[in-house]
Amino acid sequence: MSSGAIAEPAAATAPSRRPRLSDRSKAERRLAFYLVAPAAIVMIAVTAYPIIDTIILSLQKASLDQPGKNTFIGLDNFGYVFKAHLFWMDLIHTAVITVVSVGFEFGLGFLLALAMHRVIFARGLLRSIALVPYAIVAVVAAYAWQYSWSLDNGGWIPRLLGLSGDPLSHQFGTYVAIIMTEVWKNTPYMALLLLAGLSLVPDELLEAAKIDGASTWQRFIKITVPLMKPAILVAVLFRTLDAFRIFDVIYIFSQGANNTASLSQLSYSTLLERLNLGLGSAVSVVLFLIVGLIAVVFIKGFGAAANPAAGADA
Amino acid sequence: MSVKARQRSGWSLAFIVVVVVSLVPVFWLLMLSLKTPASATDGSFIPHHWTLDNYRDIFKQSVFTAALRNSIGIGLISTALAVLLASSAAYAIARLDFPGKQTILAVALMVTLFPQVSLVGPLYNLWRQIGLFNTWPGLIIPYLTFALPLAIYVLSTFFREIPWELEQAAQIDGATPFQAFTKVIVPLAMPGLATTFIIVFLICWNDFVFAISLTATNAAMTVPAAIAQFPGVSQFTQPIGDIAAAAIVVTIPVMVLVLLFQRRIVAGLTAGAVKG
Numbered sequence: 001m002s003s004g005a006i007a008e009p010a011a012a013t014a015p016s017r018r019p020r021l022s023d024r025s026k027a028e029r030r031l032a033f034y035l036v037a038p039a040a041i042v043m044i045a046v047t048a049y050p051i052i053d054t055i056i057l058s059l060q061k062a063s064l065d066q067p068g069k070n071t072f073i074g075l076d077n078f079g080y081v082f083k084a085h086l087f088w089m090d091l092i093h094t095a096v097i098t099v100v101s102v103g104f105e106f107g108l109g110f111l112l113a114l115a116m117h118r119v120i121f122a123r124g125l126l127r128s129i130a131l132v133p134y135a136i137v138a139v140v141a142a143y144a145w146q147y148s149w150s151l152d153n154g155g156w157i158p159r160l161l162g163l164s165g166d167p168l169s170h171q172f173g174t175y176v177a178i179i180m181t182e183v184w185k186n187t188p189y190m191a192l193l194l195l196a197g198l199s200l201v202p203d204e205l206l207e208a209a210k211i212d213g214a215s216t217w218q219r220f221i222k223i224t225v226p227l228m229k230p231a232i233l234v235a236v237l238f239r240t241l242d243a244f245r246i247f248d249v250i251y252i253f254s255q256g257a258n259n260t261a262s263l264s265q266l267s268y269s270t271l272l273e274r275l276n277l278g279l280g281s282a283v284s285v286v287l288f289l290i291v292g293l294i295a296v297v298f299i300k301g302f303g304a305a306a307n308p309a310a311g312a313d314a
Numbered sequence: 315m316s317v318k319a320r321q322r323s324g325w326s327l328a329f330i331v332v333v334v335v336s337l338v339p340v341f342w343l344l345m346l347s348l349k350t351p352a353s354a355t356d357g358s359f360i361p362h363h364w365t366l367d368n369y370r371d372i373f374k375q376s377v378f379t380a381a382l383r384n385s386i387g388i389g390l391i392s393t394a395l396a397v398l399l400a401s402s403a404a405y406a407i408a409r410l411d412f413p414g415k416q417t418i419l420a421v422a423l424m425v426t427l428f429p430q431v432s433l434v435g436p437l438y439n440l441w442r443q444i445g446l447f448n449t450w451p452g453l454i455i456p457y458l459t460f461a462l463p464l465a466i467y468v469l470s471t472f473f474r475e476i477p478w479e480l481e482q483a484a485q486i487d488g489a490t491p492f493q494a495f496t497k498v499i500v501p502l503a504m505p506g507l508a509t510t511f512i513i514v515f516l517i518c519w520n521d522f523v524f525a526i527s528l529t530a531t532n533a534a535m536t537v538p539a540a541i542a543q544f545p546g547v548s549q550f551t552q553p554i555g556d557i558a559a560a561a562i563v564v565t566i567p568v569m570v571l572v573l574l575f576q577r578r579i580v581a582g583l584t585a586g587a588v589k590g
Binding site: 119135 | 332339340356357358359399406411413430433436437438519520522537538542558564568573576579
């Protein structure tokens with residue numbers, strides 16, 4: 001709340017520095033509590049219980065096919081995870097897919113945002129069509145691209161590129177196809193977040209710089225980008241965290257074959273296919289620690305204004 | 315003049331590229347769905363033998379029709395509940411002064427960014443113990459959780475732009491805060507509610523992680539999970555035509571929403587994420 005402004009009514013009538021709550025503001029607090037409680041309870045119950053359960057299970061030897069026989073084994077599961085070659089490989093796969101796809105999404109998303117910002121004719125149509133990949137079901141997107149890439153299924157991409165072997169039969173080809181699907185699906189979202197930032201750049205400022213002789217590139221780097229910094233950081237942060245938990249696209253493409261499994265895949269298959277709750281939970285804990293770490297690095301390191309308070313106070 | 319013309323043709327080119335790239339994979343699926351099984355893998359964009367058999371085929375299979383019913387039902391119920399709970403929370407956040415407001419928003423943000431796979435194991439376990447595994451509520455509850463944060467963000471942004479003098483006027487005329495909310499604010503908030511409804515529905519419609527882990531049969535399996543488990547003619551062949559047809563069917567509502575409500579979706583997605 002702004003405190004420097006011309007005093008708000010409540011503050012103006014307050015008798016002391018720490019005013020007792022008036023009946024009205026007590027009623028307001030009570031109302032707020034009732035209004036927020038249902039949503040807060042659902043969010044916290046459905047996430048807090050599994051998180052706590054996951055942490056407890058990660059410290060136990062626990063298997064779904066032997067219920068009631070859990071034994072506490074301390075950090076052994078984590079030791080096992082960190083010693084497993086598979087974990088490090090899947091961590092690398094996830095990191096490669098995240099960094100490469102977010103990189104492309106950022107570059108292409110910026111161009112798309114500029115196009116959506118500047119194109120004058122059929123603006124609504126352009127935005128609608130650009131939204132199709134965002135809104136389409138991820139599984140559908142994955143099938144569409146898988147059938148496009150697979151030589152065995154008569155895909156058009158290998159024909160277009162004149163490939164004789166099936167690109168989905170080896171790691172590199174599968175990587176390219178998965179990343180392309182991710183980029184296709186998520187660039188529109190990135191572009192929309194950047195577009196919101198672009199609309200905050202005042203045209204007068206760009207005009208003034210133009211009159212002063214700044215080139216298009218200079219205007220972009222010296223004016224547009226700095227003013228968009230908060231939007232850029234939020235867009236890249238959101239997409240990075242989202243990309244890091246990639247699951248469905250890889251599941252449809254390869255079920256993690258050709259060495260493309262992600263950490264989410266590892267966690268899922270350990271939990272629900274091998275029914276090893278303890279080990280699977282340890283992988284989950286590591287996954288959300290990494291996600292948390294990425295968020296902290298972004299927010300502390302780059303000062304990303306992913307701070308919801310920025311919105312609340314506006 | 316020539317610079318302007320060149321710029322214009324540049325943007326026209328960009329326009330065409332965006333349209334082609336966005337639509338080609340969907341077009342490819344559509345064409346696959348209209349090919350006969352024998353010609354499905356012939357690699358041509360335009361089918362040599364047009365057929366609707368794939369569509370007839372999937373609508374004859376209970377796997378698909380049940381999944382479609384589940385997707386629609388679960389999607390609509392989750393969305394309605396999420397919008398209801400989120401609108402009351404967003405009203406409080408936008409309008410009332412209370413401690414813990416920032417905490418709520420921070421928790422909501424953390425929930426959205428949380429890796430869903432991490433929740434799947436414990437939920438699977440718990441749902442089996444309490445009988446929610448493979449039921450509608452078993453999917454609605456997690457969908458609600460992941461839809462609420464976004465819904466709260468989008469709605470509280472919209473709610474801040476409502477002319478609140480009207481609420482005060484209603485209160486001066488004797489309405490309680492609750493009446494002022496339901497009688498004055500809700501009608502004004504309809505555009506924001508509609509936007510939130512569309513975005514939340516798309517999220518629920520889209521989910522795969524929960525659907526594949528927390529359901530097992532026609533009782534609750536949604537379309538994305540069902541498509542991924544379509545039985546092939548043999549173990550080694552994928553029923554490409556059926557998958558393509560099913561994929562097109564679930565894409566139709568998405569396309570309709572996007573074409574009709576493009577403006578709202580853009581406003582909603584940007585409102586939720588970046589402010590100032």
